[in-house]
Amino acid sequence: MSKPEAKKLLLLAVITVLGVNAFILGKVWLNRSVVVAELTLSERELDVPYHWGMAKEDSSLRLNIAWTTPWLTPNEDDWQYLSRQQQRILRLQQPQFASFRFGSCTDGYQRQQRSGWVLLEFNGQSYQDYLKQAEQHYAVIQQRLAAEAAAELNTGLAQDRLQAAAKRRQEQQQRAEEQWRVAREEATRLFVIDAAADRNLLQQTLAKHSGPTAGQLLLVPADIQLSYTWCQDDKAEKQPEVLINRLAVQSLYVAKPYAQRLPIDTDRQQKIRFQAQVYYGRFAEPWIANLALASGAVSD
Known part of the structure; x- marks a missing residue:
C-alpha cells in the first residue's frame, strides 16, 4: 500500500471516529435538553455493584x-420468591397485549420478543399494595406460629422435641420479621x-392514573417477551401476560x-445509603444529575 493510500485510510478512520462521537454526543445533548421526569431514587432502586471500589484499576x-x-395473588409458598422482588411477569389488558402482534406458540415463546414501552410507577399504589401483602403475610405467619405453639403444649411431647420445635418457630419468626423489615425499608418502590x-x-x-396514591409515572422503552404461561398446553382460561425482559x-x-x-464497600453486611436525582430526557433516557449520601449513610 502506497503512502497516499495509507494517509487516506487513516483520514477516513479519523473522520469516522469523530463522526460517531459527534452523533453520540449530539443525541445525549438532545436527550438532556428537555427533562420530562425527575425521580429521587435511593439504594432501594439503584444497586451498587458487589465490592464496589475494590478493583483499583477500575474507578468507573x-x-x-x-x-x-x-x-396478583401471592400465597405463603410464593412469598419467599416475592420478597426478593424478582417478578417480571405482567398481566395486560387485551388491547395492550394485542398491540405486540405476537405470533403462534409453535414459534416458541423465547423467540417472541418485541420492542415496546412500559409504564413505570415510582412509590405509588403498586408499592402500597406490596406493603399490604407483606404485612398480611407477616400476620399470617404470626398466627400460624402461635397456633402451633399452643397445639404442641397439649400433645405431651418430650422436652427435647418441644425445644426443637420452639427453635424452628423462632427461626421462622426471625425470617418473617426480616422479610417484613425489608419490604418497609429496602424493597424497590x-x-x-x-x-x-x-x-x-x-x-x-x-391519563387514568391520578390522585394521592398515583406516585410518579413515566413511559420508557423496554424489551417485552411473550409469557411462557401463555403457551402452556392446558385447558385453563389464560390471561394475557408478558414477560418484561x-x-x-x-x-x-x-x-x-x-x-x-x-x-x-469493604463489608457486604453494610448498606450504603444514598439518594440520587435521576432525570429522564426527551428520548426517555435517564441520567444521574446529582448523588449524595443520606444521613447515616452506611448502616448495618
Whole structure:
C-alpha cells in the first residue's frame, strides 16, 4: 500500500471516529435538553455493584436499576420468591397485549420478543399494595406460629422435641420479621405496571392514573417477551401476560465526582445509603444529575 493510500485510510478512520462521537454526543445533548421526569431514587432502586471500589484499576461505576412488577395473588409458598422482588411477569389488558402482534406458540415463546414501552410507577399504589401483602403475610405467619405453639403444649411431647420445635418457630419468626423489615425499608418502590407496543395506549393508561396514591409515572422503552404461561398446553382460561425482559436503559453511569462520594464497600453486611436525582430526557433516557449520601449513610 502506497503512502497516499495509507494517509487516506487513516483520514477516513479519523473522520469516522469523530463522526460517531459527534452523533453520540449530539443525541445525549438532545436527550438532556428537555427533562420530562425527575425521580429521587435511593439504594432501594439503584444497586451498587458487589465490592464496589475494590478493583483499583477500575474507578468507573454503574448502578443497576432495580424494579419489579405487581404480584396478583401471592400465597405463603410464593412469598419467599416475592420478597426478593424478582417478578417480571405482567398481566395486560387485551388491547395492550394485542398491540405486540405476537405470533403462534409453535414459534416458541423465547423467540417472541418485541420492542415496546412500559409504564413505570415510582412509590405509588403498586408499592402500597406490596406493603399490604407483606404485612398480611407477616400476620399470617404470626398466627400460624402461635397456633402451633399452643397445639404442641397439649400433645405431651418430650422436652427435647418441644425445644426443637420452639427453635424452628423462632427461626421462622426471625425470617418473617426480616422479610417484613425489608419490604418497609429496602424493597424497590419502582414498578412496571403496564406495557404496550403502541405508546399511545399507555398514554391513555397514564391519563387514568391520578390522585394521592398515583406516585410518579413515566413511559420508557423496554424489551417485552411473550409469557411462557401463555403457551402452556392446558385447558385453563389464560390471561394475557408478558414477560418484561429488560428496560432499554437498565443501568446508569455515575460520574466520577459522584462515585467518589460513595464509601468503598469493604463489608457486604453494610448498606450504603444514598439518594440520587435521576432525570429522564426527551428520548426517555435517564441520567444521574446529582448523588449524595443520606444521613447515616452506611448502616448495618
